Amino acid sequence: MALDPIDTRQVRVRPLADRRSKHALQDILIDPDSPPPAPGPMAAAIELAAERIYQARARGAAVVLAYGAHLIKNGLGPVATRLVQGGWVTHLATHGAGTIHDWEYAFWGESEEDVQAHVARGCFGTWDETGRFLNLAVLVGSAAGLGYGASLGRFIVEEGLSIPRVEELVEQLREWLAAATDNTAMPARAELLQSIRRHGIQPGWLSVRHPHGAHSLTAAAWRAGVPLTVHPGIGYDIIYTHPLANGAALGRAAHHDFGVFTASVARLDGGVLLSVGSAVMAPQVFEKAMSIANNLRAQAGQAPLQPFILVNDLAAADWPWGQGEPPADHPAYYLRFCKSYSRMGGEARFAQGDNRVLLRNLYHLLRHRAAPGPTAQPA
Numbered sequence: 007m008a009l010d011p012i013d014t015r016q017v018r019v020r021p022l023a024d025r026r027s028k029h030a031l032q033d034i035l036i037d038p039d040s041p042p043p044a045p046g047p048m049a050a051a052i053e054l055a056a057e058r059i060y061q062a063r064a065r066g067a068a069v070v071l072a073y074g075a076h077l078i079k080n081g082l083g084p085v086a087t088r089l090v091q092g093g094w095v096t097h098l099a100t101h102g103a104g105t106i107h108d109w110e111y112a113f114w115g116e117s118e119e120d121v122q123a124h125v126a127r128g129c130f131g132t133w134d135e136t137g138r139f140l141n142l143a144v145l146v147g148s149a150a151g152l153g154y155g156a157s158l159g160r161f162i163v164e165e166g167l168s169i170p171r172v173e174e175l176v177e178q179l180r181e182w183l184a185a186a187t188d189n190t191a192m193p194a195r196a197e198l199l200q201s202i203r204r205h206g207i208q209p210g211w212l213s214v215r216h217p218h219g220a221h222s223l224t225a226a227a228w229r230a231g232v233p234l235t236v237h238p239g240i241g242y243d244i245i246y247t248h249p250l251a252n253g254a255a256l257g258r259a260a261h262h263d264f265g266v267f268t269a270s271v272a273r274l275d276g277g278v279l280l281s282v283g284s285a286v287m288a289p290q291v292f293e294k295a296m297s298i299a300n301n302l303r304a305q306a307g308q309a310p311l312q313p314f315i316l317v318n319d320l321a322a323a324d325w326p327w328g329q330g331e332p333p334a335d336h337p338a339y340y341l342r343f344c345k346s347y348s349r350m351g352g353e354a355r356f357a358q359g360d361n362r363v364l365l366r367n368l369y370h371l372l373r374h375r376a377a378p379g380p381t382a383q384p385a
Contacts, residue, residue, distance in 0.1 A: 015204075015249040019134040027116035031218055034081035038088045038373075042366035051316060051357040052364060056371040058314040059094055059278050064378040067277030068270045071095045072288035073361075075103035079118060080362050083108060083223040085369050090223075090232050093377030095280075097270040098155075098227050101287040102238035105158050105224055106245065110136060112162050112222040113214070130244070137248025139214055142167055145201055145255045148194040149175075153266055154236035154259035159228025162219045171209040175199040197255045205250060233270065235263035237291045267291065272299040274313040280368075281317045281343065283361050289346035296350055315347050315354040318364045323356045 045052050062069050071086060077100075089095040110117035113135065124130035131137070140158065146167045147157020161167060175195050182192045201207065219225050227234035238260055240246070240253050271292065281288045300310045325338035327348045332338045339345065347354045357364055 014247070014251060017132060017247060017249055019132045019137060019248060020129060022110075022114050022133045022135045025119055025133055027110075027114075028118040028120070029079065029116065031111045031115045031117075031221060034079065035083075035221060036081040036085055036362065036366065038085045038366075038369060040366075042370045043363050045363060045367045046359065048318075048357040048359045048364055048367070051355050052367045053371065054355065055278065055280065055314070055316045056368055058316075059368075059372065060375060060378070062277045062314070063093060065276050066273075067275060068096045068273035069094060069278045069280070070097040070099060070267075070270055070274065071280045071282065072099040072284055072292065073104060073281075074101065074283035074285070074287070075107050076283045077361055077365070078104055078107045078111070078223065080360075082362060082365050083111075083221055083226075085365050086223050087226040088369055088373070089365075090226060090230050092372065094372050096232060096273075097267070098223070098232065098234040099267055099288065099291070100155075100234070100236060101284070102236060102243035102245070105155065105234075105236055106136065106140065106243060108222050108224045109140060109158060109162065112216045112219045112225065113139070115218050131247040133244070134248070137245045138250055140245045141248055141250040141252060141256075142169075142201075142207070142212070144259050145194075145198045145250075145252060148255050148259045148262070149191060149198045151191045151194075152259070153262035154238070154256070155224065155234035155263055156228060157259060158236075159224045159234060161214070162216050162222050162225040163228050165216055165219070166211055166213040168211055169202065169207055169209045170198070172199065172202060175202070194255060194258055197252055197258075201250060201252055201255075233263075233266050235267045236260060237264065237267070237287050264291065264295070268295040268298050271295040271311070272302065274299075275311045277313050279313050279315045279347075281315065281347065282365065283319060285319060285321070285341075285343045289342050293346050293350065310351050312352040313350070314352060315350060316357060317343055317347055317354065318357045318359065318361055319343055320358065320360065322358055327354070327356060 059069050107117045121130055143161035144154055144157045147160060178195055179192060182189055224234055245251060296311060323344050325332045327344050331348060344356060
């Protein structure tokens with residue numbers, strides 16, 4: 007039996023002021039200049055990664071940091087920002103939650119909620135400002151040809167959005183239809199037009215202050231001109247509970263970002279991928295981007311990419327991955343963050359432990375060296 011989809015315009019949203027958040031920004035932020043904790047068993051992997059990063063930048067290869075939301079929730083945004091500003095990281099990649107927590111800290115100074123209690127009460131994620139502003143930022147940014155991450159970065163830095171007039175969008179769409187030209191921004195403008203009409207959004211400048219924007223990694227990437235790409239799943243994130251959620255706009259912006267991510271992956275020959283706390287998104291997206299990059303290299307008569315990959319997770323690898331894959335009846339076979347990367351060629355190392363220990367020590371080893379290579383391509 008076919009069912010009609012739920013109309014999310016019926017969802018009742020509440021202001022962030024009604025939410026009791028778990029963490030405040032001032033309680034989690036890590037000072038990049040503070041002494042790092044002892045690296046423990048990860049010491050050798052961190053030292054090797056630092057050397058590989060230096061070598062990668064010396065040859066102008068990419069260094070990609072793919073991360074999960076806990077990097078932000080652990081207060082590591084300023085540390086990652088220093089790696090970007092120093093030219094050590096040329097691309098940032100995360101999923102939707104990685105930008106949601108970053109944005110809430112920049113805007114509200116607090117983030118994270120009691121999932122169990124709020125799901126039962128039907129208010130998990132139904133916070134108006136988070137859903138409204140992030141969906142609007144992507145809608146407006148996508149209509150301007152920006153990807154998901156760049157849309158959010160610009161929004162935080164500029165502290166607002168310029169909402170076009172309905173008449174302006176209608177005229178642009180008419181001209182496009184008459185000319186029958188290839189313009190990927192036009193479908194995005196049609197989605198923006200529909201959202202403006204459906205939700206009564208007023209044209210003009212929408213001012214949204216971000217009192218803590220200086221601590222935002224998303225904003226730092228935009229300021230530095232370093233790509234930050236977002237790789238979400240439809241329905242994964244709390245912004246999909248908001249009436250403004252638009253799968254077409256979010257999907258289009260994310261697809262744009264996948265293309266940008268693949269362009270960086272194509273620069274990973276002799277480069278470095280740091281996969282920090284992303285057990286599913288990073289390995290899944292990376293293997294497809296690697297396939298595309300190697301497809302194009304094969305057409306040009308080039309050998310497959312040979313990156314250095316450092317994987318960091320709290321979970322135990324529970325298998326000597328350097329000796330090949332475990333059999334399918336071994337539980338380790340289903341560790342995506344190990345299995346996918348072990349299949350990618352090059353050299354892969356696994357470092358089990360806290361991402362605060364890994365990233366702070368990595369920055370400490372690099373901070374007094376000058377990145378020798380060119381910075382990333384503009385976002």
